[in-house]
Amino acid sequence: MGIQEQYRSEAAALLSSGEVKLVIGFGPGSTADRRRPLFARTPEEAEKLVLDPACISNLTTYLVAGGLLSDGKKVAIFLKPDGIRSLNILVSECQVKPEQVVIFGYAIENNEIRPLSGRSIGDFAEIGSKIRTATPPPAVQKEAERLEAMSPAERFEFWKEQFSKCIKCYACRQACPMCYCRRCIVDVNQPQWVSTSSHTLGNFEWNLVRAFHLAGRCAACGACDRACPVNIPLRLINYRMGKEVKEAFDYHAGESSDQKPVLASFSQDDPETFIL
Amino acid sequence: MIYTPFPMRVVSKRAEAPGVNTLKLEFVRQEDHEFFKANYQTGMFGLYGIYGEGESTFCVASPETRKDYIECTFRQSGRVTSTLANADAGDIVTFRGPYGNRFPIEQFEGKNLLFIAGGIALPPTRSVIWSCLDQREKYKDVTIVYGARTVADLVYKHELEEWKQRDDVNLVLTVDPGGETPDWTDHVGFVPTVLEQAAPSPENTIAVLCGPPIMIKFTLIALEKLGFTAENVYTTLENRMKCGVGKCGRCNVGSVYICKEGPVFTAAEVQAMPQADL
Amino acid sequence: MTRILPKNKLDDCIAAWQKAGYSVLAPVQRHDMSSFDEVQKASDMALDLILTERTIKDHFFPQTEPLIKYKISKHDIDSETMTPPDKKRIFFGVRPCDASGLAIDDPLFGWDYKDDYWFRRRNNSVIVTIACAEADDFCMCTSVKLSPDSTKGADVMLRPLASGNGWQIEAVSERGTALLDTVSPLLQESSDQAAPVPQVAEKFDVEKVMEWLADPANFESQFWKDISMRCIGCGSCTFLCPTCHCFDIQDEGDTYQGIRRKNWDSCSFALFTMHTSGHNPRNAQSTRWRQRIMHKFNYYQGKFGVNSCSGCGRCTRQCPVDMGITETLQAITNLPR
Helix, strand or coil: CHHHHHHHHHHHHHCCCCCEEEEEEEECCCCCEEEEEEEECHHHHCCCCCHHHHCCCHHHHHHHHHCCCCCCCCEEECCCHHHCCCCCHHHHCCCHHHEEEEEEEEEEECCCEEEEECCCCCHHHHHHHHHCCCCCHHHHHHHHHHHHHCHHHHHHHHHHHHCCCCCCCCHHHHHCCCCCCCCCHCCCCCCCCCCCCCHHHHHHHHHHHHHHCCCCCCCCCCHHHHHHHCCCCHHHHHHHHHHHHHHHCCCCCCCCCCCCCHHHHHHHCCCCCCCC | CCCCCCCEEEEEEEEEEEEEEEEEECCCCCHHHHHHHHHHHCCCEEEECCCCEEEEEEEEECCCCCCCCCCEEEEEHHHHHHHHHCCCCCEEEEEEECCCCCCCCHHHCCCEEEEEEEEEHHHHHHHHHHHHCCHHHCCCCCCEEECCCCCCCCCHHHHHHHHCCCCCCEEEECCCCCCCCCCCCCCCCCCCHHHHCCCCCCEEEEEECCCCCHHHHHHHHHHHHHCCHHHHHHEEEECCCCCCCCCCCCCCCCCCHHHCCCCCEEEHHHHHHCCCHH | CCEEHHHHHHHHHHHHHHCCCCEEEEEEECCCCCEEEEECCCCCCCCCCCCCCCCCHHHHHCCCEEEEEEEECCCCCEEEEECCCCCCCEEEECCHHHHHHHHHHHHHCCCCCCCHHHHHHHCCEEEEEEEECCCCCCCHHHHCCCCCCCCCCEEEEEEEEECCCCCEEECCHHHHHHHCCCCCCCCCCCCCCCCCCCCCCCCCHHHHHHHHHHHHHHHCHHHHHHHEEEEEECCHHHHCCCCCCCEEEEEEECCCEEEEEECCCCCCCHHHHHCCCCCCCCHHHHHHHHHHHHHHHHHHHHHHCCEEEEEEEHHHCCCCCCCCHHHHHHHCCCCCC
């Protein structure tokens, strides 16, 4: 039995026994190379689950949307390592109770699916420990290096051009599992902290605010980047912020579910180089 | 241009109830005033604004029989209304309108009128009330049923007193249970209940009903019990609006654009709308 | 014999138009994104794209539009109404779906109160449409009763020659005729055949869809909840749509001066309809998705006699969770009757 079939039947069993109320996985998409999120509420619906190398989205976004877990019931979810990393962050930020989530873990390697053993977040400690030594995807690495080699003025020009495309749809926020605020700062209007208009200033304000809010919290899943309808390379910003946090605090977001959020905790050993 | 408002000068401000104020506004420019006089009819609304904060939608609370100024009454709640509430006499604010449809008061002629309002919804009703009282001879019996949560929340207290004194107006005042003061001599109870007790006759009567959704819902039931048909009950809907002229796409209930086809509807028209979208 | 515009005359054409006072905008690929932007020469254009990611709507109803400039001092306020630049523009290489989008939005911006910001730009623009030579999996113009060579919204229609050497060219409006007069020496008579128009399969039955939507009993159908469960409310579909026109009006500036602006807004956003009281008529993502579909295929039709969709397919093409109008309307088409 292939991994897809195995997970399907396990998902069906969880649903028919009533252990979980919902399975969040993938189903066929609108074209041969697309997969879309699928919500299975019955064993029959679980039969439609698909698991193949095209299943790339990070589904943890749904765990924190619309009060899904507020009834205390359990949910099963298909997660690859970046999703597990996101879940670690969400648990560490007290947004998700780990006992409410059953994980169907998988990794995509050489265009093939490999199952990850374990069902609860605690079983995936190995995934977390690998984050320390992991290297970013070659494409990200290459672009990041190109940007870092630029002079500040060149880099500013690069981002100015990229941000000039922003249309303030906030798709990056909506797609991001870490953007779970009930009321985002851009939606607050008394006072209006961030301009709603997508002109140069407004676009900079938004993209920088988001970058700062994700510093030390980003699982590098790329959901924002994929969701951006105007192709702003958002993962490069988040990569850089992650790097800053790593260098300053030796902190890797999503390493484990019991780590303390880096910018919300204090340690006497924290470097104070930023204090003038 | 389409989104350019009229500058208006604040003549006076009156505190009506906790957090509720009335501004009396006069036109700065003659041509704006002429436009308003030519177009305003009772029931229409406008977008009131302050540069730097934005615009907010509410009705014109003054009647079509008094067009020398605009009165608006609003509860201080968001960014715009909080700033408007701080305006003083002499300050410049803006007005865009009048927009929307109206209460067809010439069709009400020769009929009894029953006005029912709850809380902050007296302002739109008051516009019709005065439009009719200012030509009192055209209408038969006039009954006003008005309720608020507490005595303090009643707006236009000086006018309530005036209506009470008039012998050609039957005013029924009520406050919600617990909202009365020791010296309160009027009714205590919710508007639908008090309305049923007052039992106005539906015979040759038009009802104008404005209030929060929950009050509308139960008052409609009471009116039906009293024998009113939905075609003879008028109400005004308020939704979030930005343009006021049928473009910005947010005020519709089903296919009905409140800003263009409303805000005044008969209860029958409201009942035909998808209720889940209200 | 038909008139053709040879490809090697395009540079001369642009120069002639520029000399006549026009800016020429065409599909370009810049900063990892395709959109319409000003070009100086033919090689700036990305005419092989099936469709630009951004629509030409951006140039008629920009994402942020200054309406009024204001200055506040004690007891006095100066305000000045701002108007869009009055520059003559040619949009070259517009796809039929995008051109149709403009025509679809005209009645909305024009009913009763005329939106001058839209119409000034409409009036100073000439739309040169190029019929499609290719379609992708997401194109759905035929499903909404348009076609890859529809002239709706166009002033000039170009049809690519089978040889690839140019386009058959034809004016389809008075404005188009006037535009071609400015370049008539560059046009040639030729018997070259136009390339075949791509086959775009009909993906749903729009008549059946409209009938289902018109039934009030379906307004509260479970269908809406099921179909929109994965919607994350990002609004990309609305911002990339050639016909979506919802907006917000916002004041921006400091205490003493600023600008009142008309900014894009989206029915997908929770705050779009929220009252100050906290009551929200469309408080769930499913009700917002229903609004989008109903607006496009029922309400708009009722008001203006046309559906508010030109079949470009961007909503599905760009959706981060693979939703879109096509899937929903397909599902409605296939519902048991």
